[in-house]
Amino acid sequence: MLELRDIxxxxxxxxxxxxxxxxxxxLKVEKGEFLSIVGSNGSxxxxxxxxxxxxxxxxxxxxxxxxxxxxQKKESLRCRRIARIxxxxxxxxxSGMSIAENMALAECKEKRMNLRPxxxxxxxxxxxxxxxxxxxGLENMMNARAGTLSGGQRQALAMAMSRLSPADFLILDEHxxxxxxxxxxxxxxxTERMVREGGLTAIMVTHNLRYALRYGSRLIMMHQGGIEMDxxxxxxxxxxxxxxxxxxxxxxxxxxx
Numbered sequence: 001m002l003e004l005r006d007i008x009x010x011x012x013x014x015x016x017x018x019x020x021x022x023x024x025x026x027l028k029v030e031k032g033e034f035l036s037i038v039g040s041n042g043s044x045x046x047x048x049x050x051x052x053x054x055x056x057x058x059x060x061x062x063x064x065x066x067x068x069x070x071x072q073k074k075e076s077l078r079c080r081r082i083a084r085i086x087x088x089x090x091x092x093x094x095s096g097m098s099i100a101e102n103m104a105l106a107e108c109k110e111k112r113m114n115l116r117p118x119x120x121x122x123x124x125x126x127x128x129x130x131x132x133x134x135x136x137g138l139e140n141m142m143n144a145r146a147g148t149l150s151g152g153q154r155q156a157l158a159m160a161m162s163r164l165s166p167a168d169f170l171i172l173d174e175h176x177x178x179x180x181x182x183x184x185x186x187x188x189x190x191t192e193r194m195v196r197e198g199g200l201t202a203i204m205v206t207h208n209l210r211y212a213l214r215y216g217s218r219l220i221m222m223h224q225g226g227i228e229m230d231x232x233x234x235x236x237x238x239x240x241x242x243x244x245x246x247x248x249x250x251x252x253x254x255x256x257x
Contacts, residue, residue, distance in 0.1 A: 002029040002052065002169065002201065007061035009047055021047055022225045025061070033232075034195050034202045036212040038244075039222035040252045045205045048222075049173050052203070054078040065169070079109075083167035085158050087174040092158025095147030099138060099157060102146055103127045106161035130160050134190060152183025159190055163198065170195065172204035176211070184208075188215060209244055219244075223251045 007025040012018050021044050029035055039045050050056035051063065054075035063071045070078060085092055093102045104119045104127075124142065131139040134156045138149075146154060155175060162170065172191065176184035192215050195202045206212055212219055219236050221229035221244075229247060231239055 001031050001064075001066060002203075003027070003064040004048075004051070005062045005064070007051065007063070008059045009051065009056070010059055013059075020225070022051075022058075025225060027220075027227070029201060029203060031066075031201055032199060033218055034192075034216035035204065035218045035220060036216040037203065037205045037220045037222060038207070038209060038212045038248065039228075040248070042224075043222040043251075044225040045222055046173070049084070049171055049203070049205060053082055053084050053171055079167070080165075081167055082169045082171060083162035083165055084171040084173060085155065085162065085175045087177045089151045089154035089158065089178060090147075093146040093154060093161065096145060098143050098145055099131070099149075100124060100127060100142040102157065102161060103130075103164060107164040109165050130163065131157075134160060135186075150183070151179050152187060155179065155183075155187050156190060159187070159194060163194065168198075168200055170200045170202040172202060172206075174205055174207065177207065191215070209241065209248060213239060213241055213244060221247060221251070 004025060004027045007022050008020070009022040010018060010020045021042075025044075025048075027048075037045050037048070047056065051058055054070070054073060054077075058071065061071070062069055065081060094105070097105070100119050104123065107123070128139040128142065136153050136156050138153060138157060138160075141149075146157060149157065175191070176187050179187060188211055191202075191204070194200070202216070204211075204216065213236075217236070218232035219229070219239070220227055220231075228251065
């Protein structure tokens with residue numbers, strides 16, 4: 001379980017641009033939950049992910065993962081449990097390395113880096129099998145450099161790479177926003193399957209209300225650093241798009257968006 005207790009985060013303290021975005025913020029995400037987060041610009045969605053992953057530190061409060069306080073733990077250590085897929089597909093893999101090399105790098109993240117071949121050839125069949133499941137033909141492009149792939153292919157590669165790490169918590173940071181509609185739909189189908197089959201706990205921030213409504217077991221709408229709506233189970237399943245859209249539009253207008 002992930003828990004955020006009394007989190008506070010202020011930007012530009014002591015200046016005319018000071019902004020307290022999160023104040024006394026609390027959130028619990030149960031093991032195996034797939035949480036979708038929506039909200040207008042400036043509502044605190046990305047800040048929340050940065051705090052969880054360790055790329056930003058809170059000014060006050062605590063972050064606990066399965067009861068362990070990780071508030072002061074470095075991002076490089078948190079990634080052993082928490083995998084993150086970014087909005088920009090280029091951030092999930094190394095452009096100048098081949099698909100096989102990227103897969104090998106992801107698998108060796110927890111191992112000592114001694115002098116040895118970059119890719120263990122005995123692992124190639126396993127890599128191909130994982131890539132074949134994506135349905136994008138990447139298993140036939142093992143020597144292609146990641147930088148030559150389309151956005152959808154590269155995001156799919158990043159997802160496959162996350163499966164090679166011991167992480168059991170998945171952060172999805174608007175991971176379909178930079179993709180065309182067809183690729184985005186495919187990535188969402190892959191996401192749901194990966195979370196379900198891997199028994200992962202996932203948090204997805206998205207501006208796509210259709211995805212937030214269709215995918216996941218819980219939906220949160222954030223507003224000015226707080227939680228405006230929190231639905232799960234039957235409440236989420238019975239939520240209509242018209243209701244969600246009206247609430248989102250009301251908040252966006254209030255924020256001047």
